[in-house]
Amino acid sequence: MARTAQRYKKLVEKKSAQVPVYRAAIYARLSVDKNEKKVESIETQVALIKEFIQTHNAKADKEYELALYDIYSDIGKTGTNFERPGFERMMKDIRERKVNCILVKDFSRFGRNYIETGNYLEKILPFMKIRFISICDRYDSFAPDSENQELTMNIKNLVNDAYAKDISAKERAAKRIAQKNGEYVGSKAPYGYRCEKVDGKYTLLIEPEAAKIVQRIFEEYAAGEKIQHIIDDLYKAGVHRISDYNQYHHVYCQKGEILHQWGNSSIRAVLNRNNYYGDLVQRKYESRFQKGEKGCAVLDEREWIITPTAHAPIISRELFEKAQERLKAGQEARTVVGWKKDERAFYNVFYCGECGRKMSTSRSNGSVFYFCGASRYQDERKCNYKSVSEDKIQSIVHAELNRQFQLSGLQKKNMVAMGKTAFQAKIVQIENEIKRMNVEAERQAGKFAEAFMQYKDRNLSREAYMALRVERNDWKIFCDERRKALEQRITELQKRQKEETRFLKSLLDLKGTSKINAELAEALIEKIYVYDDKRLEIHFRFKGGVGV
Template sequence: MARTSKRKRRLESQELFEKKTEKAYVAGVYARLSVDHQDGDEVSIETQIEMGKTFIETHKDILLYDCYSDLGATGTNFWRSDFERLMQDVREEKINCVIVKDFSRFGRNYIEVGNFVEKMFPFMGVRFISITDQYDSAKQGDCNEALSMHLKNIANELYARDVAEKVKASKQTKRKQGEYLGSVPPYGFRIEKMDGRRTLVRESLTSEIVREIFVRYDSGENVVSIVKWLYEQKIHCPGDYKAYKTVYQQEGQKLRQWRREAIRYLLSNVVYIGNLAQSGKHIREPIIAEHVHEPLVPEEVFCRVGERLEGNRKIQKSRSLRNNTMEEVFRDILYCGECGHKFSRTVTEREFSNNKKRTFVSYGCPNRKRIDEDKCKNESITVLQLQKVILHLLKKEFLLSDIQMKKLTDFNREVGEIRKGQIEKTQKELQKSVENIDRKISFCYMEYRSGSTSQTQFLEIKKKLEEKKEQNQRLLRELSLKYASVDRLVDKQNQALCTVLKCQGGAVLNAELVQNLIGKIYVYPGKRIEVLWKWKDIWME
C-alpha cells in the first residue's frame, strides 16, 4: 500500500479543520411590499421570500430560521411590525444573518439603512445579504462596493420621496378639480365621468329622499319617526338599495327598516351641501373635502340640523354617564330566547310625590322596537325579577346536583387564578408596547438629527408617543392593583356564594359571582328563563 506524503496529510488536515471551524449562519429572510402599488420594481411578498430561500439552498453555511414580511408598509421608516419581530430575534441571538431581495426592501431611508448595515449589524455580529445588489457583509469589499451601496440607498430614498410627493400632489389636484376619490358614492348621488373626471351627480329618486329626511328632521321630527316614515313608504335602506338596485321595495324583495345610526350619519354628512371647500364646516371625510357638485340641502338647513344633532348627543352622553355609575350584573350573558339577540339594558329614573328619585333597571331585546319582519315579540324583564329567578335556580341546582360547597369555592379560586394569568399576559403586552414606544422615539430622534424630519414634527410625534406611553404605564399600575386584589375578591365572592346557597337572608348576586358561575342566560316570552351554568359540566363528568 502506497504511503501518503506528510505534505499531503498536512493539507488534508488543514482543509478538514477549516471545514469544522467554518461559521454557520442562522438566517431570517425579510420581505416588504410598499403601500405604493405603482412601483413597478416591487415584486410580491411570496416572490421575495422564495428568492431568499433559494439563496439559502445554494449556500450550505446558512440555515433558515424564519421568514418576516410587512405587507403595505412604507420603507421610509422602520416602524413595522414584522421588522420589529426580526430585530427582537436578532437581539435574542436567535438569528445572526439577515437576507433581503434588495436594499429598498429593507428600507428607503439611506441614513438609517447605512446605520444598520455598517454599524448596528457588524456590532451585533450579524451578516447582512442583499441578493440582487450582490452585497454580502461577510465578504471584504473595497471602497467602490461601499460607495455603490450608499448610492443605491440614496436613490431608493429619493425615489420614495418623489413618488409620495407625486401621489399627494395628484390627489390634491383631483380634489381641487372636484373629482370624487371615494369608491362608493354617498346615498343620493351617483358617480359619472365628466371631462375625464369622476364627479358626483345628483340621483333623481334618492336625492329627493335625502331632502325629505332633512326637511322632516329640521321641522321637529325625531329619528324614530323618520325611520317609520321610510318603512311605510317601502324605501330600501342604503345597503339593500345597493344590493337590489331599486329604491322602493319590489315583489320578492325583503324590506328592512333603516338603522337610526344610518339616519344620523346621513344628517351629519357635509357632502349634501355641495361646495365643501367654501362651506367652512367640519369635514368628516377628507377624501371628499373639496368636491364641487350640486347641493341637495341648503346650508342654513344643514346648520340647524347639525345643532340639533349635537344637542341630542350631549343628552345621550349624560344619560350614558348616569347608566355607567350602576353595576351591570348581567353584562354580556343575557340573550333573547326568541331571536338570539343580546339583551340591552335600560335605566330609567322616576320622581315620586315626596321628591325622592328611584332608579329602575330592565333588560329587553333590541329587536322588539323594530317595525319590520325582524320584530321580536319578546317582552322586557326587570333586574329584580332576574335576581329572584336566578337565585331560585342556583339553589335548586345546588341541591339537586349534590355538589359540595368546597367544590364550588375551589372552582371559584381556579377562576381567580385564570384571571390572574390573564392580567399577567396583558401586563407583558403593555410592557412590550412601552418598550416599542421607546424604540420609536429613538428612531424619530435619529431622523430628526439626520434632517429627515423637522424639530416641530419630531416634538409632535414625541409628544404623542409619550402620551401613549404614559397611558400604558397608567394601565400597568391599574393592572397591578387589580392583580393584588384578585384573591380578596375571590374570598368575597365565596362568602356571597355561601350566603346564597345556604338560603341566608339578604342574599344578592353581584357581577363577579354571576360571571364566574353562569355562561349564558336565555329569556323567553312569559319571562321563562334558561340558564347555562359554567360549573355544571365540570362536576357532572
C-alpha cells in the first residue's frame, strides 16, 4: 500500500478538464473485535472501494472524478477513538492539501464513537472542504441532498457507538470472569515476569534477569534511596528501561544498542505493582468508555479482583509494604494525581525552548515550579536545567495580554462577545445531539409499539418480541445516561462562560487581579517557550510570537 506518487500524477494528467478531479484517500479499518465479520477484512474493504471508484469514473454523466492518491489502513485498532497511525497519516496528508476526498466502506469503518465521529463529519471535514463518501451507506457529503441524509448518518453513528459499547461490555464481562478465576488478562506481563498458559490459564512466570532489577529497585527505595539516584545507578549499570527491554528482550545494554535512562514514572510504576509479592491484583482501573468519556477511572481497593498466591513472588509482601509507606509519605515530588484544578494553568502550553519537550512541574514551599525534565537525563536527551515559577508566568502572561489587547485595540464588549459565541456554539452542538437522540427515541418507541401490536395479534413470535424489548430497554438506558452527561456538560460550559466573562472584564479593565485559569490559557495561548537565558517566548493564538 505504498504511495505511488508518479502513477498518481500521470493519472491526474489524463483526467478530463471538464469535471473536477478529487484526490481520493481510501480508508479501511479492522478492529480487534472477535465478532468482526470476514467480509470486513482490509483487503475486502479496499477492493470494494476501488470498484466503486472505477464504476463511478466510467459513468458518462459523472459530475466529478476520483483519482486515488493513497490507501490508509489500521489493523487491530478500535473505532472508539481516532488515535490510529493510518488515520493520523491520512489527516496529515489532508492538512498538507494532498487529499481532498475520503472514501470508506461504511461509517463504522471510519469510527464508532458517536461524538468524535460526528465532530469529524459535521465540523472538521466540512471546514477543511473534504468530500466524505461512505459506499454502503450511500452517503456523499457534497451531494445535493446531503442535508436530508444527515439524520440518517447521525442515527447510524449512534447505533455504531451503541454497538461498540455493547461489545465492550461483553468483553469486559468475559475479562472479569477470567480475572475471578485467577487468570492474568493483561496485554503484557509486568516487568520481571513473562506470561504463559499453565493448566489452561494464562499465568505469570518469573524472568530471572529482570526480576533481579525489580528486587534492586524495591530494596534501594525501601532503604531510603531517592528515585533519581536509583535512575542514575541503573543507567550507570547499563540497564535498559522497560520499553527498550521489551524491544531487545534482555536487561543489559549490548554493543550496537542505544541505552536510555529510566523515567521517574517507570520506577514508580514498578513500586506500585502489587503483583510482585505473588498475589494477582487486577481491575485497579476501569475504562470510562461506557460513560462516553475518555481515559480510565481509578477504582477503590475494595473493587480490585485479587487472587492470593497466584504466582511466584519476586519480593516479599513486607518489602512491598515498606516501599508503599515511603511512597505515601510524600517525601518526593507529587505526581499529576495530586494537583489541584488550575494549579498549573500553563501545563499544556509550556515547553522548553532548547529541547522542545513539555515542561515538568514540581511543588516547593507551597509554590509551583516548571522545569525541564530532560535536565535530569544522562543520555543523549539531556538538556540544560531551567526553572520558572507559576506565579512569575502568571505575572508575565497577564501583563503581556494586557499589552496585546491595548495594541490590537480589542474592545471589552467584543472580547466578551467572542467568548460567549464560542461557548454558545459548543452548547448548541450538544443541544442538537440531545434533539437527535429524542427524535430517534420517538422512532424507537413507535417501532416497539408496532411490534407489541403485532405480538398481540400473534403476527410476531414471543422470542422476536422479547428481543425487541431488550433492545428497547438497552437503548433507553444508553440515551438516559448520555442525555444526563450532555446536560451536565451544558451546565459546566455555562458556569465556565460566566467565569471567563468575569475574568475578561477584569483583564481588559487592566485591574490585574484575576488569575489565568488552564482553560483560558489554552484558549489564548498556543505555546510558551523558555530558553537557557531565562527568556520567555509567548505565541498567542490571536497574534504571532512575542519575546518577553
